[in-house]
Amino acid sequence: MEEIQMKVIVCENYDEMSAKAFGVMKELLDAKKDAVLGLATGSSPVGLYKEMIQYHKDGYSYKDIKSYNLDEYVGIDRKDPQSYYTFMYENLFKDIDIDLNNTHVPYGNTETDCKAYEDALSEVSIDLQVLGIGQNGHIGFNEPGTPFEELTHIVDLTENTREANARFFDNDINKVPTQAITMGIGTIMKSKKVLLVANGENKADAVKAMIEGPIDTACAASALQNHADVVVVLDKAAASKLSK
Numbered sequence: 305m306e307e308i309q310m311k312v313i314v315c316e317n318y319d320e321m322s323a324k325a326f327g328v329m330k331e332l333l334d335a336k337k338d339a340v341l342g343l344a345t346g347s348s349p350v351g352l353y354k355e356m357i358q359y360h361k362d363g364y365s366y367k368d369i370k371s372y373n374l375d376e377y378v379g380i381d382r383k384d385p386q387s388y389y390t391f392m393y394e395n396l397f398k399d400i401d402i403d404l405n406n407t408h409v410p411y412g413n414t415e416t417d418c419k420a421y422e423d424a425l426s427e428v429s430i431d432l433q434v435l436g437i438g439q440n441g442h443i444g445f446n447e448p449g450t451p452f453e454e455l456t457h458i459v460d461l462t463e464n465t466r467e468a469n470a471r472f473f474d475n476d477i478n479k480v481p482t483q484a485i486t487m488g489i490g491t492i493m494k495s496k497k498v499l500l501v502a503n504g505e506n507k508a509d510a511v512k513a514m515i516e517g518p519i520d521t522a523c524a525a526s527a528l529q530n531h532a533d534v535v536v537v538l539d540k541a542a543a544s545k546l547s548k
């Protein structure tokens with residue numbers, strides 16, 4: 305069997321990482337005005353979203369673009385400042401001309417909610433899925449141990465993830481929700497292309513496990529080694545533990 309190689313781009317810093325990542329996305333945006341984007345929250349893709357906003361200011365229209373987000377906390381209203389919907393609105397949607405009816409963020413806490421999101425996703429095909437990576441190697445909210453074939457589902461968040469995300473909740477872990485709804489790894493693997501961005505030393509172990517470790521549920525992102533078209537854009541610190 306031919307070995308699939310992830311394409312890894314190492315950048316000097318966060319800004320260069322964001323610009324390089326946008327370069328990958330721009331190829332798609334220019335070629336397909338009605339592209340379907342999979343989007344992610346977190347601090348890693350914010351620079352990429354700034355580049356997307358700049359491209360709109362330069363004249364690009366996102367009016368026919370559709371977007372599907374990876375995940376959302378359970379038990380937080382969409383309008384809550386901490387919701388991932390609000391995050392996407394504040395960091396991207398409000399500053400581009402995307403039709404909000406074309407933006408999708410999963411919501412809810414039941415099997416039916418998960419199935420509804422998966423059904424909506426099965427009607428489209430994600431051209432480019434943007435991902436960050438958690439310190440424990442999670443993608444979306446697929447925590448270590450999640451079976452790779454899982455589709456959209458409800459997860460119990462690990463202590464590690466809740467601690468890492470407490471910075472968005474007044475540094476109080478007790479305010480961080482205990483559950484989330486997330487695309488599964490099976491969902492993510494269906495996208496045509498994956499663009500993963502990671503920066504900072506605290507991601508170096510997860511990045512190494514994703515790229516060089518065994519393909520194992522202990523590192524959810526290692527599943528991407530089985531995907532045919534993955535581009536990983538890193539800053540130097542996140543790449544610092546890679547062997548080459």
Ligand SMILES: N[C@@H]1[C@@H](O)[C@H](O)[C@@H](COP(=O)(O)O)O[C@@H]1O
Pocket residue numbers: 344345346347348349374375435436437438439443444445465469
């Ligand atoms: N569910 C999100 C992930 O989608 C994100 O990749 C991760 C890393 O976030 P950050 O980019 O802020 O480090 O955090 C959260 O847990």
